[in-house]
Amino acid sequence: MTGPVASRPSGLEALRAPVRRRPLVSLTPLIDVVFILLVFFMLATSFLDWRVIGLDTPRRAAPAAMTSDDSRTLRIDVGTHGLRLDGQAATLEEIARLVTTRLEETPDQRVLVRPAPGVSLQRAVTVLDRLAALGVSAMALSRPGAAAAEE
Template sequence: MQLNIQTAKRRKALSLTPLIDVVFILLLFFMLTSSFIKWHNMELAVSKPSTSTVQSSDQPPLLFTLVETGELSLRGQVYNETDNAVLAQLIDENSDASVILLTTDQVNVQQIISTIDRLKRLGAESVSLNTDR
């Protein structure tokens, strides 16, 4: 007499490879869709051509020209990144005057925004960007 005893079926081991693949895909998805940059808002005044000659203050505006190297030019004098103390003193002396920033064609947007932020940090109350050529 032969007994028909079946041995218990062994369960296959659960493969972790698909689980690890899913975890990596989720990690990649969340890393790519997350934002790690803290965004700041900055008010930007764009000066318009004016037909009236009436100024809000007695002093003429400070017309800074930004070139592609990041240097500022005012009345023929060139100021670079190390001249912040001189620029702060100049802006402080002309505190009633508005500051208008002119740019050349080779200047990129990041240089413009950085320069406007720099001028505001140095004490300029109102900085406008002139878009006229």
């Protein structure tokens, strides 16, 4: 009886559960999945298109000097009730046409944008964005209230 009967456990040994080896968990598939997710989200994410409007920061006396001494400078006043171009009421489209005409004659046309007190920043940025799209490279933005102080 040395064959199959001898290899069977007898008594209490038969009731014990066999010793199981714990499977080894490999980190390689986990790292692969995380890397694939990272690449997916990087490619699927839409990054914001930040546009920059270049402005000359005027010195304290620069806005007054630009408007009174230099007749080539266009002055755009952004008010709560509309826009004014060199003191005359105008729409943004009229200003765009005049600026385009001036840029054909003088490529370095200077423009001063003066928001009135209480005007939302978005209105001033809309004007600046339109000027930048037209190709104006010399823009200056005066402080709110500087228009009232000069007049």
